[in-house]
Amino acid sequence: MNLSPDWRAVFNQAGWESKHWNEFNHPNAPDTVLMTWAKKEGYLVFTSDLDFGALLSATKAVGPSVIQLRCEDNQPSSMGSIVVSAIQTYSKELTEGALMTIDTSRMRIVLLPLMRR
16 A cells, blocks of 8 residues: 555566555555455555555564565655566575565565574
């Protein structure tokens, strides 16, 4: 809900099916509902909301993968190529289950489940 539906065009152009939560579910649904749906349907969650990473950590979940976009300008015109490149580079890890954080200067990926060490 916190990122523009315009991201769909970026993902579709890269050859990936995408959906915006607002298109088919209640916008005020709890984050846990979205996470359960994404895992069941085989989608990853693309967001700028840190709550999804916190959910992965709190529940020690093995999925779905979450990509957190952490930047001031999170529009597809500014970050689209960076996000697509990161997904292509780490597609194996995202398929297996991971938390990826992307900003304008770096990217970090951690495999699931998230465990304190």
